[in-house]
Amino acid sequence: MPLLENGRLVPDPWTTLDQDAFLPAAGPVIVPLSRLEEGLARPPGEQLGVALPPDAEIATLRTVLPRLSLVAVTFPIFRDGRAFSQARALREHLHFAGEIRATGKPLPDQYEFLLRCGVSTVALPAGSDPQVWARAHTRFRTAYQPSVRGERAEGATLRRVL
Amino acid sequence: MPDTLPAPALPIGHYGYDQVDRAFLADRVEQFRDQVARRIAGTLSEDEFKPLRLMNGLYLQLHAYMLRIAVPYGVLDSRQLRELAHIARTYDRDYGHFTTRQNLQFNWIRLEDTPDILARLADVDMHAIQTSGNCIRNVTCDQFAGAAQDELVDPRVHAEILRQWSTLHPEFTFLPRKFKIAISGSPNDRVAARFHDIGLVAKPAPDGGTQFDVFVGGGMGRTPIVGVHLRDDLPEEDLLAYLEAMVRVYNEYGRRDNIYKARIKILVQALGTEGYRQKVDAEFAAMNRARYRLPPETVAAIRARFGTPDLHAPDDAAAQLDRARRADPVFDRWVRTNTHPHRAPGYISAVISLKPAGGIPGDATSAQMDLVADLADRHAFGEIRVTHMQNLVLGHVRQDELHVVWQALRGAGLASANIGLIGDIIACPGLDYCALANARSIPIAQKLGARFASPELQETIGPIEIKISGCINACGHHHAGHIGILGVDKKGEEYFQLTLGGSPGSDASVGQILGPALPEDATVDAIARLVDAYLVHRAGGERFLDTYRRLGAALFKDAVYATA
Ligand code: HEM
Ligand code: SF4
Numbered sequence: 154m155p156l157l158e159n160g161r162l163v164p165d166p167w168t169t170l171d172q173d174a175f176l177p178a179a180g181p182v183i184v185p186l187s188r189l190e191e192g193l194a195r196p197p198g199e200q201l202g203v204a205l206p207p208d209a210e211i212a213t214l215r216t217v218l219p220r221l222s223l224v225a226v227t228f229p230i231f232r233d234g235r236a237f238s239q240a241r242a243l244r245e246h247l248h249f250a251g252e253i254r255a256t257g258k259p260l261p262d263q264y265e266f267l268l269r270c271g272v273s274t275v276a277l278p279a280g281s282d283p284q285v286w287a288r289a290h291t292r293f294r295t296a297y298q299p300s301v302r303g304e305r306a307e308g309a310t311l312r313r314v315l
Numbered sequence: 316m317p318d319t320l321p322a323p324a325l326p327i328g329h330y331g332y333d334q335v336d337r338a339f340l341a342d343r344v345e346q347f348r349d350q351v352a353r354r355i356a357g358t359l360s361e362d363e364f365k366p367l368r369l370m371n372g373l374y375l376q377l378h379a380y381m382l383r384i385a386v387p388y389g390v391l392d393s394r395q396l397r398e399l400a401h402i403a404r405t406y407d408r409d410y411g412h413f414t415t416r417q418n419l420q421f422n423w424i425r426l427e428d429t430p431d432i433l434a435r436l437a438d439v440d441m442h443a444i445q446t447s448g449n450c451i452r453n454v455t456c457d458q459f460a461g462a463a464q465d466e467l468v469d470p471r472v473h474a475e476i477l478r479q480w481s482t483l484h485p486e487f488t489f490l491p492r493k494f495k496i497a498i499s500g501s502p503n504d505r506v507a508a509r510f511h512d513i514g515l516v517a518k519p520a521p522d523g524g525t526q527f528d529v530f531v532g533g534g535m536g537r538t539p540i541v542g543v544h545l546r547d548d549l550p551e552e553d554l555l556a557y558l559e560a561m562v563r564v565y566n567e568y569g570r571r572d573n574i575y576k577a578r579i580k581i582l583v584q585a586l587g588t589e590g591y592r593q594k595v596d597a598e599f600a601a602m603n604r605a606r607y608r609l610p611p612e613t614v615a616a617i618r619a620r621f622g623t624p625d626l627h628a629p630d631d632a633a634a635q636l637d638r639a640r641r642a643d644p645v646f647d648r649w650v651r652t653n654t655h656p657h658r659a660p661g662y663i664s665a666v667i668s669l670k671p672a673g674g675i676p677g678d679a680t681s682a683q684m685d686l687v688a689d690l691a692d693r694h695a696f697g698e699i700r701v702t703h704m705q706n707l708v709l710g711h712v713r714q715d716e717l718h719v720v721w722q723a724l725r726g727a728g729l730a731s732a733n734i735g736l737i738g739d740i741i742a743c744p745g746l747d748y749c750a751l752a753n754a755r756s757i758p759i760a761q762k763l764g765a766r767f768a769s770p771e772l773q774e775t776i777g778p779i780e781i782k783i784s785g786c787i788n789a790c791g792h793h794h795a796g797h798i799g800i801l802g803v804d805k806k807g808e809e810y811f812q813l814t815l816g817g818s819p820g821s822d823a824s825v826g827q828i829l830g831p832a833l834p835e836d837a838t839v840d841a842i843a844r845l846v847d848a849y850l851v852h853r854a855g856g857e858r859f860l861d862t863y864r865r866l867g868a869a870l871f872k873d874a875v876y877a878t879a
Contacts, residue, residue: 292345
């Protein structure tokens with residue numbers, strides 16, 4: 154699955170495991186939340202990521218977060234906006250500094266929103282045109298509210314310079 | 316050369332855009348132009364296009380596309396109203412429809428014209444962003460804001476702050492369901508604060524600043540609920556942070572499995588007021604408060620983009636108005652019913668009724684829009700307000716000029732003296748336009764308007780609110796009507812169910828069903844009998860609503876069903 158970062162396609166070093174797949178002892182893997190314990194049981198140096206369902210409570214990750222390099226949030230349909238709040242809570246409440254990856258079926262027209270909620274990479278849904286995503290990345294120069302990215306405010310206004 | 320030109324005057328009553336705001340809107344129009352082109356070329360499917368067009372206010376109705384244009388907090392300037400008239404003339408059928416959410420709708424729009432229409436709107440600093448979709452919609456406001464005698468705080472600066480904050484909000488544009496915020500600055504609720512997802516009432520804080528009463532979880536639709544009072548002391552600097560917390564809890568926990576249970580009102584009911592409050596407080600405590608703080612300098616910077624009227628009336632303005640009223644009883648009646656007291660001596664607010672007897676509530680022709688824009692320029696600082704009752708208001712009119720204003724309105728069929736009376740009916744678009752409708756709301760409104768056309772009769776009946784919805788979605792607010800009328804479908808026939816005792820205001824209540832639904836041709840007569848029964852039983856100057864609350868439904872039931 155093509156991976157997008159800063160509007161550009163980048164290589165994806167991660168392997169995403171599903172419920173039943175064999176968990177390799179080494180290498181960067183993303184495990185489902187239900188297999189987090191198993192993942193954490195690997196040697197400490199191995200890179201670990203976790204895939205959250207949209208109804209997962211972010212606060213439950215508090216103690217394990219230092220061991221995670223990546224958290225994947227998901228959009229089962231683009232209209233289900235819970236992942237926006239999850240990403241933001243990860244950055245803002247738990248100060249997570251690793252990669253937040255959007256998966257599922259987000260729309261290119263949501264790209265700016267994803268970034269401004271703290272998402273760093275997007276696993277592009279099948280059939281996506283990366284050009285359309287790239288255009289969405291540069292569409293707006295201004296936003297009207299603060300975000301987790303801490304963009305510069307324009308004077309005393311609410312506006313942020315993107 | 317250009318930089319020697321004087322800065323254009325700021326619009327009165329709403330935020331004045333600058334170059335940055337205009338550039339943002341231009342980017343948005345280009346984005347939509349690109350989306351429409353992809354749709355017409357077929358690279359976007361209708362399924363993919365739908366959410367994008369809805370985010371720009373473009374609905375597919377029964378017969379054509381409808382474009383809903385935002386009128387933030389209901390305030391327009393004359394230049395904007397003229398542009399709307401122009402669009403009506405050029406791209407629609409020469410009229411527009413003012414809605415209960417203080418917006419304007421065009422009902423006969425062609426998809427391929429919409430990018431051009433949006434570009435024209437952008438030329439006058441208007442847009443259709445977030446007039447649809449599961450996002451924070453246009454923030455509505457008191458139609459007498461900044462003018463009313465009973466107001467404590469002019470809420471429009473805060474309404475504008477909420478407009479900006481909610482515009483393309485990264486986290487809250489894909490909520491479980493639509494989200495409607497209303498704000499008032501008067502203890503007399505004219506915005507139905509308790510029937511909104513969030514209702515805010517601004518008031519002076521003990522330290523001299525501003526603070527807010529917060530209501531949450533009100534709404535209509537198939538589950539009408541009066542909102543609960545969450546707190547009465549929200550400081551201005553926490554306004555955005557606290558709303559972020561409120562909406563985030565909803566985004567996380569609101570139901571997404573059933574659209575009829577997805578509004579915040581259902582979440583608040585499920586968690587209980589206390590349960591919801593605890594979650595919001597926990598979120599609020601955890602968030603980065605410095606980042607989301609609304610500092611006084613930001614409020615001041617946004618306030619500085621509002622034009623304010625220079626109010627100077629001659630000393631004898633009130634006396635002149637008195638003389639004109641004594642000389643002309645028809646004018647006198649219109650002043651009694653269609654004006655509202657102004658805070659400044661010698662001024663008054665005038666309500667322009669868009670409810671002529673037999674007309675379609677909220678419709679205005681291009682010529683009428685142009686005329687109102689001219690009147691606003693001459694007599695009201697170029698400012699026009701749209702009311703949630705689907706009328707227009709000139710907020711600041713000199714009392715000595717009111718007679719001239721009225722004469723001009725009368726010449727254009729805009730001087731119906733029925734504000735707050737039985738002719739001032741709210742009706743949703745119903746089966747004439749809407750694909751979800753069970754019944755036609757507009758013809759019932761027209762027939763009621765014609766039945767009670769006499770201004771004398773209307774004044775005798777006194778304050779009464781009739782509200783009509785063509786289906787249970789309740790766009791016509793029937794739950795909050797003193798008399799509510801709901802269209803239902805009985806084996807393919809249009810029937811109407813009556814509810815009594817609803818109220819949108821500070822005494823908010825949900826109307827109760829009176830009895831079995833009535834066939835279309837019996838509905839208007841039944842309401843006439845209801846009104847007769849009220850006139851017989853009312854005590855002193857009691858409103859219909861008060862008589863109903865005092866005596867209950869039985870006598871009205873008899874009046875409606877005894878002869879039916
Ligand atoms: C094609 C036309 C329209 C459609 C398809 C439509 C659809 C709906 C639906 C589905 C609801 C119920 C939402 C819920 O309870 O979750 C609703 C509520 C509502 N709509 Fe409409 N509507 C239309 C036109 C209008 C118009 C013209 C107005 C304003 C005049 C309006 C104002 C409202 C209001 C005030 C509510 C109820 C308040 C609330 O949100 O609880 N709608 N509409
Ligand atoms: S109340 Fe029903 S019929 Fe009326 S506009 Fe809303 S959805 Fe359509």
